[in-house]
Amino acid sequence: MTTLHIILISLFTTGITATPYCDQQLKQLRVAANNLKQKCTVNTTTISTCCDLNAFYFFTKPSGVYQMDCWCGGKWNIANVFCDTTTANGGWTVIQRRKDGSENFNRPWADYEKGFGDLRGEFWYGLKAMNCLTQTGQWELRVDIEFPGNKTRSYLHYNVFRVGSASEEYPLTIGGFTGITPTDPFSAKVHNGQKFSTYDNDNDKHGNNCAVQVGNAKDNGGWWYKDCWNINLNLQYNPKEYGSLLLGGTWYNPRWIEMKIRPLSCIPQ
Known part of the structure; x- marks a missing residue:
């Protein structure tokens, strides 16, 4: 278990009173901690919706065009999409x-x-x-x-x-x-x-x-x-x-x- 993983887990197992901003950051850290536990990275995990951008970055990625894979019709369909990462928490x-x-x-x-x-x-x-x-x-x-x-x-x-x-x-x-x-x-x-x-x-x-x-x-x-x-x-x-x-x-x-x-x-x- 990495030092970062231990720090992240400690954040979520201790009582923390957070402002709305801090609460949102903790949510993103929780996802990042799960990815570390599962040994997930951007390169090894399929990005299937724009929500997945939040799962791999501590800071908000800019809105714009990203590549996304979608499982449909018995196969992977790879296409570009425009992701809005800011409106109403993004995704x-x-x-x-x-x-x-x-x-x-x-x-x-x-x-x-x-x-x-x-x-x-x-x-x-x-x-x-x-x-x-x-x-x-x-x-x-x-x-x-x-x-x-x-x-x-x-x-x-x-x-x-x-x-x-x-x-x-x-x-x-x-x-x-x-x-x-x-x-x-x-x-x-x-x-x-x-x-x-x-x-x-x-x-x-x-x-x-x-x-x-x-x-x-x-x-x-x-x-x-x-x-x-x-x-x-x-x-x-x-x-x-x-x-x-x-x-x-x-x-x-x-x-x-x-x-x-x-x-x-x-x-x-």
Whole structure:
């Protein structure tokens, strides 16, 4: 047993009264101590979610692009991901970002399935990858939103987030709403349980294809439509005629959006 290991173990076996900051540091040390006990290192242990970054470093790693392995379909799938290491204690895998309208989100099924865009800019991470990540364990979703003329960001938070398989048309399971917005735009009656739709694969409950055109809304991007949406974060960037987010009876068009997910067990206890 190493000297560092002994010191770390002693920290957790003696009574310590800690400030919130110190408490968070102790949580990270607890994970590090476990890794030492298991002889784990960054090079020998699979990084399967952005949470794992917290398990190998005493100090917060910067948000950015990292390589991640995910076991899915009977094999390891290696891909780059954008990890948010700072928001609400970090550990988030970013699965979508809109910020300047530079990326076209009016795309076919195949693009939404495999993902598209720039991880450092605007992108959609891909339905296949979302299913791969969320098929085991419990996952939460956070949507950070910035509205035009307001630099203070709002957020939606859900304790339940899962994307189903390709054979099921990637249905959405979402619930446990919290956040600083007054209402739940995903709503169990609107988007929960809905299959994904694109302009070339219509799975919604509307008479028309919600991804194509509904009234003045057209070229709407792929989404978990029902009849058609209370929230559509893949809608045209800042359209003038219609809104992408219904809150308290008012439609809004955020100018900055990030969807991010992490396991509920992410933060060490």
